[in-house]
Amino acid sequence: MNVSATPTVKPTPALVDPFGRxxxxxxxxxxxxxxxxxxxxxxxxxxxxxxxxLLTLEELDRLCSAFVTRGTRKLRIxxxxxxxxxxxxxxxxxxxxxxxxxxxxxLTLTTNGSLLxxxxxxxxxxxxxxxxxxxxxxxxxxxxxxxxRGDLRVVLAGLDAAxxxxxxxxxxxxxxxxxxxxxxxxxxxxxxxxxxxxxFIEVMPLGEVEGERFDQYWPLSEVRAKLSEQFxxxxxxxxxxxxxxxxxxxxxxxxxxxxxxxxxxxxxxCNRVRVTCTGTLYMCLGQEDAADLREPLRAAxxxxxxxxxxxxxxxxxxxxxxxxIDRDTQQPxxxxxxxxxxx
Ligand code: SAM
Ligand code: SF4
Numbered sequence: 559m560n561v562s563a564t565p566t567v568k569p570t571p572a573l574v575d576p577f578g579r580x581x582x583x584x585x586x587x588x589x590x591x592x593x594x595x596x597x598x599x600x601x602x603x604x605x606x607x608x609x610x611x612l613l614t615l616e617e618l619d620r621l622c623s624a625f626v627t628r629g630t631r632k633l634r635i636x637x638x639x640x641x642x643x644x645x646x647x648x649x650x651x652x653x654x655x656x657x658x659x660x661x662x663x664x665l666t667l668t669t670n671g672s673l674l675x676x677x678x679x680x681x682x683x684x685x686x687x688x689x690x691x692x693x694x695x696x697x698x699x700x701x702x703x704x705x706x707r708g709d710l711r712v713v714l715a716g717l718d719a720a721x722x723x724x725x726x727x728x729x730x731x732x733x734x735x736x737x738x739x740x741x742x743x744x745x746x747x748x749x750x751x752x753x754x755x756x757x758f759i760e761v762m763p764l765g766e767v768e769g770e771r772f773d774q775y776w777p778l779s780e781v782r783a784k785l786s787e788q789f790x791x792x793x794x795x796x797x798x799x800x801x802x803x804x805x806x807x808x809x810x811x812x813x814x815x816x817x818x819x820x821x822x823x824x825x826x827x828c829n830r831v832r833v834t835c836t837g838t839l840y841m842c843l844g845q846e847d848a849a850d851l852r853e854p855l856r857a858a859x860x861x862x863x864x865x866x867x868x869x870x871x872x873x874x875x876x877x878x879x880x881x882x883i884d885r886d887t888q889q890p891x892x893x894x895x896x897x898x899x900x901x
Contacts, residue, residue: 572629583830641673674716735776750812757815825878
């Protein structure tokens with residue numbers, strides 16, 4: 559594969575939406591595929607996209623680079639499982655030039671950890687400093703149940719490899735009623751014992767999955783109340799530029815983050831957009847409106863049309879989302895799965 563020639567674009571004005579929010583954070587899903595089938599994320603039988611619909615690694619690089627020239631400071635590579643995409647390190651390697659130039663402040667990824675043992679060193683070598691790893695339980699049998707096919711030992715070995723490579727880790731756990739309720743203390747102690755931040759995420763109503771969403775939904779207000787039984791939580795103003803609100807647990811000295819799209823509306827400070835592996839730009843995780851960037855990407859080898867499409871889309875970025883999960887609203891708010899938009 560030719561990885562050398564990358565069209566460059568002249569610096570252009572920053573992207574600011576109609577509500578005055580500067581767009582500085584882009585999450586890019588590089589594949590909708592995954593080696594796991596987490597119960598809240600995918601159904602058992604998933605219909606994945608044909609490979610020809612996916613942006614090539616060169617196109618992903620062009621697209622990310624276009625955002626970087628428009629003021630994106632943080633790029634998160636996600637999926638599906640980003641590390642299952644063939645030759646994915648080629649993309650990290652290419653994007654690292656924006657870290658070298660200082661244009662990009664952070665290149666990071668969200669991963670299920672299954673391939674970290676293989677890639678941790680190379681990620682660190684490409685300038686990745688911090689990563690998010692998703693682990694909802696430390697019980698191997700439960701882990702297998704939630705992921706339907708994951709092996710906790712492999713993921714824990716991946717954490718070791720990442721820490722040995724010098725990567726900082728934030729653990730993400732989706733709070734699942736009746737599933738990992740009893741484990742929140744152990745997850746926090748495990749993470750903090752290894753110098754990692756621990757973040758809890760509320761289940762979001764994305765995509766059809768088996769079982770009813772309300773059965774999985776455990777509001778983080780309740781998770782926080784439970785954690786307060788063992789930890790003294792002190793509010794902090796720490797931020798990684800994402801949506802999590804962080805507290806410090808006095809007993810461990812570690813941080814606990816809460817991502818609460820449902821119980822707490824975090825839209826007013828939203829600085830991010832998402833791009834799918836087919837080049838669809840979602841201006842809001844919780845809304846259907848989207849812009850196709852693949853067509854302008856493929857229309858010409860230069861990026862004028864791409865920039866026009868991005869600008870037009872940002873002008874339509876909505877003020878916020880309106881997710882609801884209650885007993886009367888059993889349908890997903892959006893048909894697409896999290897693995898399509900990227901977490
Ligand atoms: N495969 C990688 C992983 O699991 O970290 C990256 C993609 S995954 C879609 C990103 C994050 O979204 C994970 O932390 C996952 O737990 C979370 N997630 C997936 N579906 C979700 C849902 N319906 N509600 C809330 N979080 C979800
Ligand atoms: Fe795969 Fe991540 Fe979705 Fe689990 S949450 S099925 S690991 S994409």
